[in-house]
Amino acid sequence: MMNNDTILEVKNLKQHFPIRSGFLQRVSGYIKAVDGVSFSVRRNEVLGLVGESGCGKTTVGRTILRLYEPTAGEVWYHRADGARVNVANLDAKAMKALRRELRMIFQDPFSSLNPRRTVKELIGEPLVIHGVARGRALEERVAELMLEVGLDPNYMERYPHEFSGGQRQRIGIARTLSLSPRVIVADEPVSALDVSVQAQVLNLLQGLKDQLGLTLIFIAHDLSVVEHISDRIAVMYVGKIVEMADTDVLLRRPLHPYTEALVSAVPPADPDIKTQRIILEGDVPSPANPPPGCVFHPRCRYANDTTCMTVEPQLAEAAPGHFVACHLANELNLVGIGV
Ligand code: SF4
Numbered sequence: 001m002m003n004n005d006t007i008l009e010v011k012n013l014k015q016h017f018p019i020r021s022g023f024l025q026r027v028s029g030y031i032k033a034v035d036g037v038s039f040s041v042r043r044n045e046v047l048g049l050v051g052e053s054g055c056g057k058t059t060v061g062r063t064i065l066r067l068y069e070p071t072a073g074e075v076w077y078h079r080a081d082g083a084r085v086n087v088a089n090l091d092a093k094a095m096k097a098l099r100r101e102l103r104m105i106f107q108d109p110f111s112s113l114n115p116r117r118t119v120k121e122l123i124g125e126p127l128v129i130h131g132v133a134r135g136r137a138l139e140e141r142v143a144e145l146m147l148e149v150g151l152d153p154n155y156m157e158r159y160p161h162e163f164s165g166g167q168r169q170r171i172g173i174a175r176t177l178s179l180s181p182r183v184i185v186a187d188e189p190v191s192a193l194d195v196s197v198q199a200q201v202l203n204l205l206q207g208l209k210d211q212l213g214l215t216l217i218f219i220a221h222d223l224s225v226v227e228h229i230s231d232r233i234a235v236m237y238v239g240k241i242v243e244m245a246d247t248d249v250l251l252r253r254p255l256h257p258y259t260e261a262l263v264s265a266v267p268p269a270d271p272d273i274k275t276q277r278i279i280l281e282g283d284v285p286s287p288a289n290p291p292p293g294c295v296f297h298p299r300c301r302y303a304n305d306t307t308c309m310t311v312e313p314q315l316a317e318a319a320p321g322h323f324v325a326c327h328l329a330n331e332l333n334l335v336g337i338g339v
Contacts, residue, residue, distance in 0.1 A: 005042040007215050008077055010040070011075075012074070013036070013060065013072070014073050015032075015034035015070060016032050016033070019288060032288070032290070033056045034056045035238075035240055036240060037060055037073075037239075037240065045232065046217075046232075047216070048247070050219075050223055050233055050262065052237075052284050058107075062104075065087075066090075067104070073088060074088055077098070079101070100179040100180070101182045102184075103179065103184050104176065104186075105173055109160075109192065113168060115159060115160055118158065118159060119146070119158055119160070119163075120157060122171060123142045123171065123174045123178055127178050150204060151167060151174065169192075169193060169201050173201075183216075185219070186205065186217070189218075190202060198225065202225070202229055205229065206229050218230055223263060223265065230247045237258050237296055238287050240325065242258055242325045244322075245321060246321060249321075250263075250322075256296075256324050256329065256334075258280075259334075260334040261278040265277055266337060282298055293308055294309070294311075294325075304328070308328075318330065
């Protein structure tokens, strides 16, 4: 999976949150929010991470950046000088230095910006914390960043409430870009925005990625949001990746029944093409108490009552670069977009 272009390699990452109960708050179980996730990301690539709410995709992003301490696993980051570091093992000082290169864009531009700070303070704060710029140089850098994200630098003394939702997300993006990161985890960056504004912010991110040579992990619950920006897509279900492939391949020829259902919800580019939406019955199982066998079997319309219900399928390469975790991947003829 890894080659010279790899910038990030995640190996068997786990994030198990303890469940405490009783008077003594003893650990009575674990919520396996992320349970053995592995993937690599190439330089200047956009990897979409998709799945329903609660599937663990945001936890993967936060654990990679050590906003949550990983329960187990490795996160190998390839620095610009060629050295490899395991982010999961770094001490606090080394991690602080690395945070300049690995950054996050948060979902909600309304709650992630301190309402009592001006735009100049918000965008400039990471530069001050990391001792990169102050005074006149800080102001110039803030103005440069505002222009980069399509904001008027004349508004740098204003407060977040004076901006629209889309503009606030641009402020958040400028703040993320301030330290010239190499890898950005974008956690549902457009899901809190009006549909009319979503495309503008997506176009902005795509343009910045090309212009600045960024690598993005783009997290979303909706395939239609990530399909245009992502080079590859990984689909998550109850803490695991169930399918991963180049975007075009995943959309046209899904191999996992869960992906097929997600793809069926994506509106086709040609309105004359009629598609049939697959409605999944039931809820996503709790990661504290997942069903035996294939965790998707209670909702899978292809499940058999032998292997699917008793043996957990492992993620395996079904075709070059196309990974899937389904016992019947070679037998099902699933429907994708445009076929
Ligand atoms: Fe469905 Fe069985 Fe494949 Fe699981 S292993 S997705 S239950 S067909």
